[in-house]
Amino acid sequence: MSDIDLPIRAATETAVAHGITPDRCDILQNSSTLVLRLTETLVARVVQDTSGPRQGTEWFARENAIARHLTENGAPVIPLHADLPPGPHEHLGYPMNFWQFVTRVAAEPDPGEIGRTLRQCHDVMSRFAEPLPHLAIITESLAILQERKLFPKDVQQMLEDHLARSIEALSKRPQQPLHGDAHMGNLMNTTRGLLWTDWEDTFSGPVEWDVASIIWNAQILEEDHETVKKICDAYCEAGEAIDDETLQHCLIARAAVITVWYPILYPNPNEDRREKLQRRIQWLQERAAV
Numbered sequence: 436m437s438d439i440d441l442p443i444r445a446a447t448e449t450a451v452a453h454g455i456t457p458d459r460c461d462i463l464q465n466s467s468t469l470v471l472r473l474t475e476t477l478v479a480r481v482v483q484d485t486s487g488p489r490q491g492t493e494w495f496a497r498e499n500a501i502a503r504h505l506t507e508n509g510a511p512v513i514p515l516h517a518d519l520p521p522g523p524h525e526h527l528g529y530p531m532n533f534w535q536f537v538t539r540v541a542a543e544p545d546p547g548e549i550g551r552t553l554r555q556c557h558d559v560m561s562r563f564a565e566p567l568p569h570l571a572i573i574t575e576s577l578a579i580l581q582e583r584k585l586f587p588k589d590v591q592q593m594l595e596d597h598l599a600r601s602i603e604a605l606s607k608r609p610q611q612p613l614h615g616d617a618h619m620g621n622l623m624n625t626t627r628g629l630l631w632t633d634w635e636d637t638f639s640g641p642v643e644w645d646v647a648s649i650i651w652n653a654q655i656l657e658e659d660h661e662t663v664k665k666i667c668d669a670y671c672e673a674g675e676a677i678d679d680e681t682l683q684h685c686l687i688a689r690a691a692v693i694t695v696w697y698p699i700l701y702p703n704p705n706e707d708r709r710e711k712l713q714r715r716i717q718w719l720q721e722r723a724a725v
Contacts, residue, residue: 441481442469444478445527453519467700472536477516481531490531495523498634499532500565501612505634510559511552513537513623513632534632535624544624546662549649550669552629553617557642558673560612567612571638573602573688575582576695585698590716593723594691601688608641608681618710619652646670646677647685653720655690656711690715
């Protein structure tokens with residue numbers, strides 16, 4: 436039996452229990468979350484990491500609630516699958532939820548459309564009535580550092596300092612529901628247009644957090660300032676100003692958060708991931724010295 440046999444069984448048996456007979460098992464992603472296409476239209480996301488910092492169904496419950504709200508209000512998102520209760524579901528110890536399959540297209544997303552669709556999502560999320568945790572992934576990352584020794588002492592302390600300062604600064608900014616992890620990997624160019632997905636990290640904070648998340652690689656690692664400008668200009672033209680000081684705080688906080696999670700998500704990183712981790716650490720060390 437392979438490592439993924441049991442989570443696959445958990446997903447297929449849950450689908451069958453709700454009257455759906457899987458006719459395939461295409462693995463779309465195999466990491467801490469296993470993503471499976473089980474029918475022409477049904478995709479399952481199954482949490483495989485049973486020892487990581489996130490356990491139980493709380494995360495999926497928040498994700499499902501915000502995804503339903505976004506779908507019902509016409510936001511550009513991948514919807515939950517309509518033929519199953521929204522859940523979240525749990526079977527054989529594996530939390531999971533189920534989504535509509537969408538067809539990806541090869542074309543790179545237009546930067547202006549990235550900014551416009553993110554603003555559309557923010558506009559719809561601003562009317563989400565259920566409470567969300569405040570600055571959740573930032574406070575969670577600080578708690579992880581305080582519980583685990585993931586880096587050399589000086590790097591560990593530098594990350595803790597950055598996160599603590601970010602929490603203090605961002606707490607004073609206007610707050611609203613956010614995606615929480617709005618990077619390019621959670622945005623799909625599809626036959627239906629650009630669609631956002633993976634709302635597990637949704638929390639309440641400044642809109643600049645999501646903007647920082649989508650531009651971070653282009654601005655810092657790739658120095659693609661033209662793309663960054665197009666995304667930010669389109670976001671503002673769609674109806675929301677970006678505060679530059681808040682954005683800078685969010686860029687630093689985003690770098691610190693991703694750094695904290697790297698050893699958890701990638702315990703055996705390849706050379707490219709190791710290089711990116713070192714570049715983030717160096718960039719943060721330079722910010723600490725200012």
